Amino acid sequence: MEIEDVLKQKMKELMQTNSIVRHLTVYSLQFAVYCLLFTSLLHASEVSRSRIIMGTLVQIRTVNESMTEKELSSAVDKAFEVMEEIDRLMSNYKEDSDVRRVNRLKKNERMRLTPQTFDVIQRAKEFGKLTSGAFDITVEPLLGLWGFYSGGVSRLPDHDEIKKALELVGYDKIVLDKEKETIGFTKEGVRIDLGGIAKGYAVDKAIEVLKNYGIRNALVKAGGDIFANGRGNASSGWRIGVQHPRKENNLLATLELENKAVATSGDYERYFIVDNKRYSHIIDPRTGLPKSNIPASVTVIARDSTTADTLATAIFVLGPEKGIKLIEFMTGVEGMIVSDMGGRLVIDKSKGFDKYVKLERE
């Protein structure tokens, strides 16, 4: 260790000098080393951890915090735990999740929800209204029909099957009782999927935990959903790459964000191709058909991750024209919609989007 070497060298030199001066100098040098060690302990202070939650890579980074690494680690662990709990409640893949239990409800039966699940479903309904039904958590029967729970279909569903599944779709078939925090459906067979909102909600909750621990500079990323709290290492915000929808491992742009959420929905995330046609995991609740190419990806910047996540999914359904209109109508929201027109990328942006763009590629 460099400091130790310097210290030894100094001690050697001092052996030849007067003993009082020698002692004083040795003590002051030792004191300086302890001070150095102490401050380095206080400002350890960068932590970067990842876990797989909700079937996706979740990363939490904190920088420039005046805390020990131990304190930071326990805050980050707690944030992960909160996200894991949301996954346990809202997953469609866990037998005893709130969502799976809700999906077994018979017509007019009621079930009491955990406050978090109630909160998410309530917000999902509000976004359903705001987006004229483009965002609709009752798309579950359609996602099943198109094989998104079973890893693919052996043949494409036919018109009648789609029509039948569509009869079960509509967020207005969900009945919520705010006082009792219960849910029910007005029709037999209605089922929900929170895949378009739960990740964003989990990111918001993780940020809340970190803030409660006094952490101000943190990035939480769950797949395409990110919240950038504080500025990170840069003076003007955390640098965040936007994935190129057609070139794996390439970025389309780099954004600089401070205290903002960003979400990207893409048709490259989960999809299958039949007869050269791409079928993505985002379904138009009005037609029952999976969307793709127009758009190929939607990026939304908002004040919180739940809003960014939900709007990105909804605008994927609405398309570029209506999507930009919706973004411009909302305060604190900006967005970029990338369409693949037969191999040529066409980009639509809201008026204020470019102020967040640090670097544009392609």
Ligand code: AMP
């Ligand atoms: P995201 O990755 O946030 O764009 O959300 C996509 C996920 O949302 C899908 O995997 C489905 O679980 C769910 N989903 C698909 N279509 C819709 C829709 N129209 N409204 C709400 N959720 C949807």
Ligand code: MG
């Ligand atoms: Mg989404």
